[in-house]
Amino acid sequence: MSVSIRITLSILMAIWCVGFFFEWLIPLNEKLLTLLPFLHQTYSLICHQQKVKLITHNGFESLVCSRCAGIYIGLLAGSIFSLFKIPHRNPKIKVLAMCIAIMLLDIAAYSVGIYQYSKLIAFITGFLLGSVAFSYFYNGLIQLFNEFIKPR
């Protein structure tokens, strides 16, 4: 996959990530406030948006929870990493399974009260999953491009 496509992919992912930190942009242009409820609805489709699980800073809140933010930022990090080093052609499924297991373990642990919900742990487990999932997404895109370039 050419560098320009990889850069475009990274830019699209960056736009998506900026979208859920939209509240931080409103002081730059107050007219953006009119878009906030619509974006809130957009991101509500893919995240429960529970108040206690959102990333907060300076009174602003993210539009997705810490774990979802971690997944998307992980995907973004993977896409940026792919600009410098091509992801492995056949990523090991054990690594993905391990990331999913860690995430499920965190969900189970705080759900049964072993420890309190931690935004940092949720973010890290999401980030791990997102960054590993990117290599699968990347390989899927390569396969798709190859099928279009070299149709059977």
Added chain:
Amino acid sequence: MPSLVCGFSAGVLQVVPLVKSFSCCLVIPLSAFIALILEQKSTNNFNIISAKKAVMIGLFTGIFAAVFGSFFEILITFITKQNDIIITFPELQKMVGNFPVTEDIKKEVLHLFQNVRNDILTTGFSWLYTFSLVINDFFIDILFGITGGLIGSQIINNRNNNSKYK
């Protein structure tokens, strides 16, 4: 058919009160992944899944999820005259009130949503709400469906390759 079944399930998960509070960004991609597995089982074809096929199954799973999700959301809003906009309106007022912007902008935003809220409370239907809901559902569900299809096909192909060499 697998896309229809999984898309329907995902659409319902996005709408049903209580259940939707557990929904997350993995619901639609997971539906596309399950649709791929069901497709393989229904056709008894366990060969490598082409990316084109994965994209198509993901696309249709997303489309069905959006169609059913939007339909049920509009229907439930129409019958109950209640939805997230009504429930979260006081929160929205508070949130907008706290933003460091001029009063005119705050009034403009709240006026817009007050109109939507009034329409839903009186008739159970708002054009603006319906329009934004349908656009959002189709955009997000299709995007996540295709992504889930692509990632899912790689996982299935990878797993099948590994089991072949064992």
